[in-house]
Amino acid sequence: MEKFIYFFTGITAFTTVAIWLGKLIITKTFDLGLEKYKSSLQKDIEIHKSELAKQSLEHEVKFSKLHNDRAEKIIVLYKKVVELEKALIHSTNIAQGAEFKRDTQREKECINTIETLIAQLEFDKIFFTKETVSKVEDIIREAWQIVVQMTLVRSKANRETYFSRETENYVNYGELWNKTFERTQVEFKKLKETLADDFRELIGI
Template structure:
């Protein structure tokens, strides 16, 4: 009887030991599996983060390059419009539209370039850029209107005298246009420069 009890006891201890060992091994295997999974997830996150950083860096570089080109276009456009509106021109001023044509060409190129890349800017900044383009166009068109009026004044003395009486001769309008365009375009350029600097954290 004692032998039987002793055998059963030993068997029970062995069974418990085996069960415990199985549980321990199972837990270790599960922990190892989890560890592998976690490492895999970590690697995936690192890879995804690297890809995101690479894409973001390229987007930032593309945006910076576009802003530089856009500001350069506005600077050149300002020079061209000032050459259109300046009163320091020769007698060919009335007949030639070469300066206006150059300014209009750059204006249209700048507008098209901006339309393709509006995604880089807030709506508020887009509105400001669109307004800058409209103002620039208005100065070019006003120059053409002044030239047209000047030709009318040369052909019709009565028309000229009437405009002189109103204080709105072509020459007066030209002087006003020169002053307004230089002042407004300078404000536009400086305002855009401030906005673009803020996008890069430059003060």
């Protein structure tokens, strides 16, 4: 009986030890697996962070280059607008002598400047929104109308046999001339300033 008790006790003790060892092995194995998984996950996170940082840097570089390119385009395009304004003022200036009736050079300069601006806009429009492009087109449209109006002034003036304030024809083209000059000084300038505000916003000023 005592042998049986010793045997049973031994078996129980062995079983307990075996169970304890099994649990220990399972726990250690699980812990090792968990640590390995955590280590692998941490590496993946670091790789992902690195990729995100790389993409972010590439985006910043591309955006910075686009911003710089756009700023350069703005400078060139706005310079063309200013040159057009100067040409229009020179063409519509009321302080011209009687020879203005035959002088078409100023209008030709305006037309050449308009065509240059059109070509520049066509080349650069990819850098701007449709709204900004539309504002430049408004300026071009206004410039054409001023040129046509000034051509009409010259046409009316050429119908006179002499330069006199007493003729009815002088009043007609004289008033139109004043309106044309005022249109250049006021309406065209408003369009130019609206565009300038748009450009300032684009470059962050």
